[in-house]
Amino acid sequence: MTSTMEIDLGPEAKAFRDELREWLEANKPKPDEKASIEADSMAEAPRRGMGMGAAWQQWAEKLHDARYLCVSWPEEFGGRGLSGIEVAVMNEEFARAGVPRITRGMGEWLVGPSIIVWGTDEQKAHFLPRIIDGTDRYCQGFSEPDAGSDLASLKTRGVVDGDEIVITGQKVWTSGSQMANMMFCLCRTDPDVPKHQGISYVLVPMRREDGSSNGFELSPIKQMNGGAGFTQTFITEARAPMFNVIAGLNNGWRVTMTTLGNERGGNATTQHVQYTRQFWDAVDMVRERGKQHDALTRQQLAWAFTRTEIMRFQGLRLLSEVIAKKEPGPASSVNKMFWSEYAQRFAEILMDIRGADALVMPEQKPDEYRPDRWQSDFLTTRSVTIWGGTAQVQRNIVGERVLGLPKDPSNEDGRTGR
Ligand SMILES: Cc1cc2nc3c(=O)[nH]c(=O)nc-3n(C[C@H](O)[C@H](O)[C@H](O)COP(=O)(O)OP(=O)(O)OC[C@H]3O[C@@H](n4cnc5c(N)ncnc54)[C@H](O)[C@@H]3O)c2cc1C
Numbered sequence: 001m002t003s004t005m006e007i008d009l010g011p012e013a014k015a016f017r018d019e020l021r022e023w024l025e026a027n028k029p030k031p032d033e034k035a036s037i038e039a040d041s042m043a044e045a046p047r048r049g050m051g052m053g054a055a056w057q058q059w060a061e062k063l064h065d066a067r068y069l070c071v072s073w074p075e076e077f078g079g080r081g082l083s084g085i086e087v088a089v090m091n092e093e094f095a096r097a098g099v100p101r102i103t104r105g106m107g108e109w110l111v112g113p114s115i116i117v118w119g120t121d122e123q124k125a126h127f128l129p130r131i132i133d134g135t136d137r138y139c140q141g142f143s144e145p146d147a148g149s150d151l152a153s154l155k156t157r158g159v160v161d162g163d164e165i166v167i168t169g170q171k172v173w174t175s176g177s178q179m180a181n182m183m184f185c186l187c188r189t190d191p192d193v194p195k196h197q198g199i200s201y202v203l204v205p206m207r208r209e210d211g212s213s214n215g216f217e218l219s220p221i222k223q224m225n226g227g228a229g230f231t232q233t234f235i236t237e238a239r240a241p242m243f244n245v246i247a248g249l250n251n252g253w254r255v256t257m258t259t260l261g262n263e264r265g266g267n268a269t270t271q272h273v274q275y276t277r278q279f280w281d282a283v284d285m286v287r288e289r290g291k292q293h294d295a296l297t298r299q300q301l302a303w304a305f306t307r308t309e310i311m312r313f314q315g316l317r318l319l320s321e322v323i324a325k326k327e328p329g330p331a332s333s334v335n336k337m338f339w340s341e342y343a344q345r346f347a348e349i350l351m352d353i354r355g356a357d358a359l360v361m362p363e364q365k366p367d368e369y370r371p372d373r374w375q376s377d378f379l380t381t382r383s384v385t386i387w388g389g390t391a392q393v394q395r396n397i398v399g400e401r402v403l404g405l406p407k408d409p410s411n412e413d414g415r416t417g418r
Contacts, residue, residue: 013083118255154187171183174233182205201246261332340391
């Protein structure tokens with residue numbers, strides 16, 4: 001891969017870069033190990049911090065021991081308190097060394113930051129180390145069949161029973177649930193108040209101590225890229241200690257806003273890495289096909305490169321905002337729209353460049369359905385303008401909260417949706 005321009009660093013970030021370069025040189029996986037980590041990284045789960053292969057696990061452990069996980073969390077919570085520029089340096093150095101930059105997925109970029117803002121000292125001390133060391137692997141139990149963009153309409157019930165909360169309902173599109181052992185779940189704990197005010201945010205164990213299911217039944221949803229990375233999730237009387245309710249009963253909506261802000265913008269600094277890498281792989285593909293002199297293809301590649309660079313700097317800006325204010329503001333919606341619409345358009349461009357070949361599946365075993373990498377990207381990116389809040393809803397948020405335009409009429413009580 002050809003790298004991007006090096007960022008101009010201050011002395012602290014330079015010292016961090018030198019230390020990291022040295023560590024990566026001494027510790028980076030050997031080429032055969034790298035290949036298996038990468039194969040694992042192509043699957044759905046590792047995006048969520050849950051790779052299962054041995055090589056992936058070993059690499060994650062090395063990164064954990066050297067404190068290269070959850071690096072933007074403050075040091076007091078087990079992170080490194082890295083500045084935006086240092087996180088950017090880290091991304092660049094991992095890309096430069098050609099090794100995967102593993103994260104703890106939703107635990108690292110959604111739940112952990114929400115606990116840091118809203119959890120009690122005891123909750124922080126209990127839950128955060130378990131995310132960093134990989135003990136707790138989270139999935140997100142927000143969406144329901146009738147509560148997607150209008151998330152506050154959710155119906156899953158939570159009933160307090162002594163020092164436990166008992167949860168019953170149905171979630172849908174639960175990514176990575178088959179590999180998770182914890183769900184950060186929204187449930188209605190007071191049905192008699194306006195809908196945003198009766199919701200609680202609960203960290204629910206998916207298994208009991210004896211290993212049996214804690215009332216969770218997972219039904220995988222087959223996707224058009226051939227994977228089944230998410231499920232319909234039926235929850236029947238799942239129990240969680242009251243200790244696991246973040247920010248107290250009926251105060252879950254505010255925590256949700258923190259989580260969703262991070263979902264739109266919190267991974268912005270790592271986002272560009274995969275697209276920069278995909279870009280240079282695409283350039284190799286164009287060369288292999290002898291299309292590097294084709295004027296239209298060159299225009300399209302220049303368009304794409306410009307956007308991966310904008311993504312990189314936008315990510316840096318957003319991370320600085322997160323570090324300064326502890327959580328991303330509504331401008332994270334700009335980021336979500338930008339990267340998701342780019343990803344979709346670039347995947348389409350690559351299908352056009354490949355022409356008729358793009359329509360032919362690679363050779364398959366009987367009963368197999370396995371699109372190639374570019375076909376899979378094309379199919380997978382159809383969903384990126386939906387998950388984490390749809391493109392239309394992001395436009396509402398930008399209109400109302402960044403540009404100060406009149407409120408969306410369907411948003412009757414003035415709160416923004418998902
Ligand atoms: C790949 C993928 C992974 C996902 N992973 C998870 C997960 O792990 N956990 C989880 O909880 N959820 C997950 N989701 C669910 C996702 O968050 C929802 O699909 C999303 O919020 C949209 O909700 P919906 O599908 O119910 O669509 P709806 O909300 O019904 O929207 C339908 C259409 O109406 C538009 N629309 C709705 N309201 C408005 C409005 N006010 N103004 C303008 N347009 C509007 C939408 O933009 C959309 O085009 C995932 C979804 C996908 C596709």
